[in-house]
Amino acid sequence: MKARYQYRFYPTDQQQQSLARLFGCVRVVWNDALAICKQSEKKPKSVELQKLVITQAKKTEARAWLSEVSNIPLQQSVADLEMAFKNFFDSCKGKRKGKKVGYPKFKKRANSQSARFRIGGFSIKDEGVYLAKIGVVKPVWSRELPASPSSVTVIKDCANRYFLSFVVEVESIQIDAKNQSIGIDLGINTFAVMSNGEKALSPCYKALDRKIRKLQRKLARQPKDSNCRNKTRVQIAKLHNQITDTRKDFLHKLSTKVVSENQTILLEDLNVSGMVKNSKLSRAISQQGWREFRVLVEAKSEKYGRNFVVINRWEPTSQSCSECGYRWGKIDLSIRSILCLNCGTEHDRDENASVNIEMVGMGHRHDLKCTSRDGKTTSVARLNEA
Known part of the structure; x- marks a missing residue:
């Protein structure tokens, strides 16, 4: 390769x-x-x-x-x-x-x-x-x-x-993996939540982003083809490069760690182009580099002889219990902790999704029809108020 x-x-x-x-x-x-x-x-x-x-x-x-x-x-x-x-x-x-x-x-x-x-x-x-x-x-x-x-x-x-x-x-590298498989759920504040309980926090780009916005307003007021405008343009490019280099360093280290330790890596197929249409989250989503992380994991999986699996984006990984398979339906993004009404297990939203991603990708999906028969009449999950 x-x-x-x-x-x-x-x-x-x-x-x-x-x-x-x-x-x-x-x-x-x-x-x-x-x-x-x-x-x-x-x-x-x-x-x-x-x-x-x-x-x-x-x-x-x-x-x-x-x-x-x-x-x-x-x-x-x-x-x-x-x-x-x-x-x-x-x-x-x-x-x-x-x-x-x-x-x-x-x-x-x-x-x-x-x-x-x-x-x-x-x-x-x-x-x-x-x-x-x-x-x-x-x-x-x-x-x-x-x-x-x-x-x-x-x-x-x-x-x-x-x-x-x-x-x-380059030739493929054969390294024994510590774990058989791992499911990864991607987010914004917490970039990746693994099915084994590990979490990877995303770097903070807010300070650099504020500087870029300030310089872009300054650039808009300067006359075209002027030396001052060209200097401002270079300053903006340097700040963008700082964000890019920070993100690239983080993604390379995380992808190398994930691929070297696991034999099978499972990700969810995210509709990023559709998600960035949300005006409130578009900037934060664009800065994460989810697509770049997927490309790096796929390339390094080929290099290390690993299995890379992407599950269907329509799988209800955030809408079902990873313990019993009970499906509670869509929940608001502000709800981070969920209490299953069927088995009584309390779940962290992202950890539950990562476990479901691993189960679906490895073919161990719950039979939702059987597991939801003994559940309550409501299918809406709520915050654990215990």
């Missing part, structure tokens, strides 16, 4: 100028190729686009500066556009699963920039990485590469940070 290893590096002033030139050339090639595709009745093939926007464009006076950078990232930019169109067409035809992919867009200078080098355009030398027509950059090697990379992507984010992202082939 393929994995991506990312390292930060600090280029010199001369390398920053060379990288800015490279990013600009890659962006122009992408935009020129996309403009040709929009004007054509039938989309040209990738080879034809490369001849038009690279080979023939270099001979013109308006695009002669394309020769100042390596040809490999320019060709890769056209190949990436071809892949973007393929994903768009497959999504329209229903061949691609997941959220629908939109039509490719033009690249902007203010957004994050990237350029990809294939084999032949880069090489690893001692503690540095040689990039064609850029020179040797020295990344911060926080960990070793497990194998020789097949490609490297140079990234500059909106906060003017530089990264090298390597794609390498």
Whole structure:
């Protein structure tokens, strides 16, 4: 399986100028190729686009500066556009699963920039990485590469940070699991509640979020294309990166712990796109990264040889007792403790849901018709007032 290893590096002033030139050339090639595709009745093939926007464009006076950078990232930019169109067409035809992919867009200078080098355009030398027509950059090697990379992507984010992202082939790791299975219920304040009783609290983003809102109001009052507005934009990007880095660090540590200790990991299929329509909870839900956590757990399960199961989103995991299977129906989000009217067991709402997720995923679901016959006439759970 393929994995991506990312390292930060600090280029010199001369390398920053060379990288800015490279990013600009890659962006122009992408935009020129996309403009040709929009004007054509039938989309040209990738080879034809490369001849038009690279080979023939270099001979013109308006695009002669394309020769100042390596040809490999320019060709890769056209190949990436071809892949973007393929994903768009497959999504329209229903061949691609997941959220629908939109039509490719033009690249902007203010957004994050990237350029990809294939084999032949880069090489690893001692503690540095040689990039064609850029020179040797020295990344911060926080960990070793497990194998020789097949490609490297140079990234500059909106906060003017530089990264090298390597794609390498990794092998599966066989580690004995401590537990057979675990069910996980995802939430907001408590990010994850496990069926074994463990809880993982979500990091607090409120302080950074308040700073972002204040700077966004300041940005709205500043004139466009001004230096002050650009400085404010970078400040906002840095705060967003702090939130992203904090969340990513938390999700990586939690997913690694869960996958390494359990043989089967069970999650619930959440309708996140529908849940964020709630205006009161949309910001808090968006900051949690539930989808990112699911992607990380699924990828690491494949790496460690684990079983990853996602149960149906319509399973009543929060509406039934994990002890007897009695179903009490929907309850308000403010109710966190539930007393089962059938067996008299007191449940924490999230712990009960995580146990039900594990039971449904492992095929040990209660027979609700049999267990609810001896229950009370009401099917509404209430707070334990004992």
